[in-house]
Amino acid sequence: MALQDKYKALTDAATAAGISGLAVREQDGVLYVDGTAADGATKDHLWDIYNQIDPNFAGGDLVLNVNVSVDAAVTHAKVITESSNLNIRKGPGTDQPIVGKAAHGEVITLVNRSNDLWWLVRTNDGEEGYCYAKYLEPQA
């Protein structure tokens, strides 16, 4: 229970923020906090608290698995790479061949988000394939 005490500020904040499906479990010396946040700001807030309790996340005793919910009605996403083009791949994985590129800042069509990490997209040129979801920002 010591870990739950250590991260109490975090789990309290998660409860207060209305994280859906919140689960707090301790197993083999690691605390697992899972759930879905309503927006990115809520998720970042929880990560700020995590960083305050465990500076630079060096403790290795927490896995904070909080996703941001995406409205099912969203059909487009913006490419939010640092500056480069985003690879579009034949399948979900960096071991898959590149079938196209989406420009930084381009807004492309979301075809399928059933895979959490790799979303199936279509560019305005009609190229279709998988992109790493972290570089796509759903457009309301």
Add this chain to the structure above:
Amino acid sequence: MSAAVVATLFFAGCSPKDGDIETAVKAKEASEVSVAVTKGEVTLTGEVADEAEKAKAEVIAKAEKGVKSVVNNLTVKSGLASLVPVVIAEDAALIKSVADAAKDFPTVQTTVKDGVVTLKGEINKSSLVKLMQQLAVLKPKKIDNQLTVK
């Protein structure tokens, strides 16, 4: 009857084996698990009793011949989530997903063993948060962060 056959063939047109995979996987899964197959990608939906059932359903689907990947969208009946063991990703899947996540952090070396993701090298502060956020959703057992923060 022939109309039904034609319709089935039509729907399966782009990848004729999907229907066969779907039938085979359905036969092996529990009744509450719904199965859909598109181009060899199996999507599981429905509500099961616990995380173990959810993981088992995924294993069954992955074992089927012709299955390229499995999207496990099964939900666990509420109220049990905090009691069941945490599901840790298999090393094979974790190695792949960690490599995908770490690709854009060239100063970071990652290793994966028994679900533990170890990070070595150096990183700047803002990138560290991004990297940790990407790794935490991959269902690791633990993230052993030995990075030097610049």
